[in-house]
Amino acid sequence: MENLEWGLKMTVLGMGLVFSLLGLLWGLLTLVLVLDKEPSVPVSAKEAIAEAERIAAVADDAVGAQVPEPATVNGMPADLVAAIMVATMKHKLTLRRQAAPFMRSYWPGSKMFASRWVATGRVRQNYSWQPRGK
Amino acid sequence: MENLEWGLKMTVLGMGLVFSLLGLLWGLLTLVLVLDKEPSVPVSAKEAIAEAERIAAVADDAVGAQVPEPATVNGMPADLVAAIMVATMKHKLTLRRQAAPFMRSYWPGSKMFASRWVATGRVRQNYSWQPRGK
Amino acid sequence: MENLEWGLKMTVLGMGLVFSLLGLLWGLLTLVLVLDKEPSVPVSAKEAIAEAERIAAVADDAVGAQVPEPATVNGMPADLVAAIMVATMKHKLTLRRQAAPFMRSYWPGSKMFASRWVATGRVRQNYSWQPRGK
Amino acid sequence: MIDQETIVLLLKGVNNVTWQSMFMIGVSFVLMYLAIAKDYEPLLLLPIAAGCMLANLPLSPMIAEDGMLKVLYNMGITNEMFPLLIFVGIGALTDFGPLLENPRLVLLGAAGQFGIFMTLIFALLLGFTPNESASIGIIGAIDGPTSIYVSGILAPHMLGPITVAAYSYMSLVPIILPPIIRLLTSKQERMIRMPYSSRKISRRTRIMFPIVVTVLVGTLVPFATPLIGMLMLGNLMKESGAVERLTKASAAEIANTVTLFLGLAIGSTMVGSEFLKTSTLFILVLGIVAFAVDAAAGVMFAKVLNWLSGGKVNPIIGAAGISAFPMAARVVQRVAQEDDFENFLLMHAMGANAAGQVASVVAGGVLLALMGAGG
Amino acid sequence: MIDQETIVLLLKGVNNVTWQSMFMIGVSFVLMYLAIAKDYEPLLLLPIAAGCMLANLPLSPMIAEDGMLKVLYNMGITNEMFPLLIFVGIGALTDFGPLLENPRLVLLGAAGQFGIFMTLIFALLLGFTPNESASIGIIGAIDGPTSIYVSGILAPHMLGPITVAAYSYMSLVPIILPPIIRLLTSKQERMIRMPYSSRKISRRTRIMFPIVVTVLVGTLVPFATPLIGMLMLGNLMKESGAVERLTKASAAEIANTVTLFLGLAIGSTMVGSEFLKTSTLFILVLGIVAFAVDAAAGVMFAKVLNWLSGGKVNPIIGAAGISAFPMAARVVQRVAQEDDFENFLLMHAMGANAAGQVASVVAGGVLLALMGAGG
Amino acid sequence: MIDQETIVLLLKGVNNVTWQSMFMIGVSFVLMYLAIAKDYEPLLLLPIAAGCMLANLPLSPMIAEDGMLKVLYNMGITNEMFPLLIFVGIGALTDFGPLLENPRLVLLGAAGQFGIFMTLIFALLLGFTPNESASIGIIGAIDGPTSIYVSGILAPHMLGPITVAAYSYMSLVPIILPPIIRLLTSKQERMIRMPYSSRKISRRTRIMFPIVVTVLVGTLVPFATPLIGMLMLGNLMKESGAVERLTKASAAEIANTVTLFLGLAIGSTMVGSEFLKTSTLFILVLGIVAFAVDAAAGVMFAKVLNWLSGGKVNPIIGAAGISAFPMAARVVQRVAQEDDFENFLLMHAMGANAAGQVASVVAGGVLLALMGAGG
């Protein structure tokens, strides 16, 4: 049981350190946000999810982040869902076509890296998350 | 003449081994094709040559496979020949534009890698060779 | 002062060698140009500057050649200046669109590498400097 | 004319086929099947499978002195350069915005590392050495480069199975998470909606984030400096917007080349005698355990937060704290929608998910520090 | 102020110019001319020429200890990594479909390797050592990476001229083949038309092909494992369709970088005293012989097949068995059309050509096995 | 349970923070600020800053034996491969046309190197060793790879500050040049217009130029062979038009990857004790001096040419002879337009600028030759 004891010690120390470090990070980030003085504004869940999908779509390009899931959202084709979302949001947005981010455009014509969310992403990806039209 | 004897031995052994190995491969491939049970269907020579040119055009991109030949086929400009071939085949094919293979499209606008057969290739390259419209 | 003496010696030798070598190069280049027998034809300063900007725009892509200057030419927006230049030159030129140089086109859609002079460059970059319409 | 010696020479290959090497080639076929037909992280598993196949062919010159797989191994595995370079590319494609807007999610990432240590204990009990146990535990970081980096230092002889387990199970996240989430939460909990508020994250904050994290983590846990430093370097290049050529090169050309080389080199370590032990089987089983415990710990910790916040935190977002960015967050969103199609948790889950990414790296460094590795 | 010593220092470069180094710089100019003006495989010959020029400048620091050309040589020639990486790219762009539809063409590829062994004998008779003879013979593989790989192992001091011969003559295939074909066949034979039938090659078969070839060849001829393994790895990645990023990287970024480095490194071996021997001249002559014998053997073997099949095989497709994919096949098609414009043999020739590609690699491995190299 | 030893282990990082390392991390922040906010050569300065930060974190494993920054340093700095590879990319993007049309501008490039030697003398007088002085002087080449190459050979311990100075000041060219130009020239001189004539430069001449320069410079100054050879190799590939894949790879993929690695490796040399000396301050000051003297010498020499030519040369184009291609030429054009908006000197300035690029490399080689470095 010497092993077990050592293992438990590792666990306590390890998780303690991880929590301490991330707690410290929490504090620092909160401080930064306070200093930034940007107001926090409520947004609709749909706006939030569209932005989140944009971020996820970029990250999908990273090695070791493939998505083997079926391309459906609760049974509906994902592209359709994305299209609907886009349509409902479109009237709020000014489209800045020319700034299409390089991440998506280096092999044009190919759908090589395009996940099902790219359609959504393409619309919103040039905005930092500020759906209030700020 | 000891050298000659050794050389002949190498030749017999070497060519013997090469033939044996490729013979073995022949057997295996034949077996696989039998197991695949795909029917063998006669096709016109023109269809075959168009497909062959498509394959050759992709391989031209490989390092060490440049083609210093004049771009003519029996005196006719190669592009013209390709264009005629394409035209005669077109009505048999449904064009799947969106799946243009990445090999050809990464530096769009540039003709950097484009051989004279690309025109042909562009049309057919998304098909595995099944000109019967299968 | 031994140091100073050695330093002066280095300077004399060093600058002497640099001048000698470049002088030799001058001679060789002049010889080559004489052998080339191409006529020297006066051109307008505007044509010359447009060509020079084209060359500079390509070189801007080199690592260690970033341009942190404000994108203005004597207070006028650089893009505008470039556009005016292009307009005044356009009628003299046949545009060879298809030969857009690969340097500029590999990440299309992105303005990643595009300096303010690209607009000028795009028009003229396929010509070796021969504004006489030769 | 054809003498005895020549015949021996010609049959050398066939004579050196062993059941172990044949079995390992079979393993490589299974990995190819998973990569190609099942789409399990093919970018990693296909090169690993190829490396495994090539290394197990009889008398393979590829793993001999100066053999190409050996060269690749020495080029970037021995010195850990390959996993670190891949991290630069990951950092260049990761947007920490969801975390920056909602910093309290950070703690969910910490909870999602619990599986590392649980698995370490299980491995110890099964008789693995401390270093081996820690290497197996690190599968629970659910982060490829971290697993490769840590196990490459602590137990390089186990690099093959650990990497295979890490990447295979990462592909299985959409299958592993949902039942665990459902088991540990009530339908009512899963239906908790979380409101959104948005704040503009200034460019300055986005640029400071990777720098602050690097200095903070690097100072407190020096062993984590390479991992966190490279991840954050990629992120710094991305957020600075000043070096797009380098950002792109890190995320594309360098990442692709290194991935191919890394996979081949790791695959080449999977040779018969070392791989064909019960320990390999244990690693595969313990890997699943690590994933499951991670997810469970994340959910349970989120339940605590929910209780503390008076019911405002949907506990299932805790499952995204395991990392596997951004897949785990998507799975959480899907599970939420099964009970309430109008429940949109994705952005919160992404925050927890990004926290998990940082926490995984921190945990890797902490583990190395605790093992006192390298000095 | 300017002393004797300084003057000596300054004239060091000029004083070290030798007629050998000047001659070699002249050779580099010829190679540049061939590459730029004649378009002979410029991707290889231009870097080789540049490497040769830079290595032969007086006192060149580039080939000194830690000099860049030396560094590149040690990076990828000594350990043979560069030619193998180029093979991955070639495999990623090669479609073995024409061979898979028509497997009996495989034997034509075998026949096209006869020049390797004939040339080996000629070289022996001219007084070359067995290893040197085999290295010269391998020019007859008519495949750049194979020639570099084999001669790099057996006779690295001959790497320069052998590589130059291999790539230059490959550019000359359109000039070398037609007269040989016409000499050995009657007009009637050349006018034989071959019918086509097409069968769908399943994705499974296409994926299995590189795996089967690797295991088969690698088991029977372990020395061929690196060559065949890397060629087939590229093909597997391509046909799997699962790792397009890696396929593209292999065929583009990696291939381009490696080609530049490989060319420079090989060029740097071409320094005066070693290159300026009658042996170099012999190599150049024997290289042409190898090409010619290959083509002749291919055609003659195809004539046998024609006889066996009752006149159904056009013997000129045998000339495509030499490899030089896909150029040789195109040349064969052109020759056929000279006698009958409606005669379309290209797909059959492509099958023989792809077989020649595989057979070249196999022959390289067999040659290494017979020489007992390395192992 | 948690013993003394463990606590010591955990506090190891914090305990090893020194004021030197904190100061250096502060320096890295300044560099990041310059790179990101001020856009000073971010492609180089951002990686350098990151390397500096990572190397100065307590007990940084990245600069330990087998640490990644160490690996990168050994990969391409020790053997000077990285700066040489960057030169290939620069050559591939440089058009020497303006110089070829107007060869007499060549001498302006020579004059623009005077700052190298002046600075060398100042450094000697400040007590630096000859090798160190020459390394500081080479900042006056106003060319990144040349500075890295020369100082990497003569004084590798000063590589960090010299590289930082070279690239930072290069970004400051638009600020440094105008006052010097105005100080040394009258308004009348600055308003001299220079006529243009154009001649077609044949493709043959364009191809011969890099070859001639390489052979000429390489023969007379063997130490310059690597620098001039690689710059001209890139240019040869570009002008030949025969190897566009390699040209593009040199200017993009290879350049980007090498820049990232080079910056990180150089940054990692900037660790406390070595960097925090008054010598570093001197280097920074002397670097500015080198730039200023270069520009002044260029202008003064152009005034001589103006006098010799009877008033036909605008002396301000001499300032473009310092190199910093093509930025210096643009600055000259801007200064000219301040006095006469219709005065277009850019093409002449580009010629002087291209000459400066060649002259910088020649001067680097000459300096190495005079120091007798390496043999």
Ligand code: NA
């Ligand atoms: Na994790």
Ligand code: NA
């Ligand atoms: Na062959």
Ligand code: NA
């Ligand atoms: Na200079």
